[in-house]
Amino acid sequence: MPFSGILGQDGSITVLRRSLAVGKVAHAYLFDGVEGCGKKKTALAFIEAVFCGKEEGCGSCPSCRKIAALQHPDLHLIEPDGAFIKIDQIRELQRELAYRPFEAPIKACIIDAADRLNPAAGNALLKTLEEPPGSALMILLTANTGSVLPTILSRCQSLHFPALSETTIEEYLRRNGSEPEAARIAASLAGGSLKKALETDNETALTERKTFLARLSSFSLREIAPLFTAAEELAADKEKALEMLELVTAFMRDILLLQRGSREVVNSDLLPLLEREAVRCSPERVMERIQQVFAARQALLRNVNPRLALEVLFMRLAEQ
Numbered sequence: 001m002p003f004s005g006i007l008g009q010d011g012s013i014t015v016l017r018r019s020l021a022v023g024k025v026a027h028a029y030l031f032d033g034v035e036g037c038g039k040k041k042t043a044l045a046f047i048e049a050v051f052c053g054k055e056e057g058c059g060s061c062p063s064c065r066k067i068a069a070l071q072h073p074d075l076h077l078i079e080p081d082g083a084f085i086k087i088d089q090i091r092e093l094q095r096e097l098a099y100r101p102f103e104a105p106i107k108a109c110i111i112d113a114a115d116r117l118n119p120a121a122g123n124a125l126l127k128t129l130e131e132p133p134g135s136a137l138m139i140l141l142t143a144n145t146g147s148v149l150p151t152i153l154s155r156c157q158s159l160h161f162p163a164l165s166e167t168t169i170e171e172y173l174r175r176n177g178s179e180p181e182a183a184r185i186a187a188s189l190a191g192g193s194l195k196k197a198l199e200t201d202n203e204t205a206l207t208e209r210k211t212f213l214a215r216l217s218s219f220s221l222r223e224i225a226p227l228f229t230a231a232e233e234l235a236a237d238k239e240k241a242l243e244m245l246e247l248v249t250a251f252m253r254d255i256l257l258l259q260r261g262s263r264e265v266v267n268s269d270l271l272p273l274l275e276r277e278a279v280r281c282s283p284e285r286v287m288e289r290i291q292q293v294f295a296a297r298q299a300l301l302r303n304v305n306p307r308l309a310l311e312v313l314f315m316r317l318a319e320q
């Protein structure tokens, strides 16, 4: 994909284009920004340009096509194997980088989730960054710069990728055939990630969200079995649970907006439910609930027993 096909990352792309134009490509970069904001696409576009020997990949030559398909023999992609990137993966990469390139002018690699290198792998990678083999181009990606080893950070040229604006995402979804309301909701819930917006912007995800929020609003302390069942179901998938908690926060914020007389809510397709809640709860109570959701989120991130954390949350949300 050429640079022009990448959404909302003009700042970083300008820097990369300039380095291509003056022939000063660094040997290691670190792209940081939220998941799904275009880091990997930009890395691939940059490698296309470097391999193609131009300021922009042509997108159609065999080299560009192989990169786009992640099938180029001189491009190596490293991703966590399970929770971490392990030392064997880095050793394998080091062996690959030591060979001469097969087709391209240099070897290139993308290390996705560089914050998840385990300590041994991180130290091994550090050696490669200190003494790069040949003229390899290494691009590290992370949504979590704070967790990247500082010694690794200091050896890379850092480029920050801002979260995409809601308008940018909404316009993109609408251009690609989404219904206006679905596009707006998906963009508001995406947290700057096009990837997340694309996952949310479909009938199944929107229905699932509606069902979940309606179910949550029906919880009552008079009948706690459904509340425990919901906690058990959701606790089985932590990522999903965290996503659902974000939905609940957006829902609570909408209630506050209605209480303040604004109609600019995210969940416009749930207006009757929101209105009911806005009448039923005081703004103070809604604020408390937002804090309770935040506390549950922190508990999940700290790996506290997820089922227990969700049970506690649902019981608190059910209190009148």
Ligand SMILES: [Zn+2]
Pocket (backbone or CB within 6 Å): 048, 052, 057, 058, 059, 060, 061, 062, 063, 064, 065
């Ligand atoms: Zn090309």
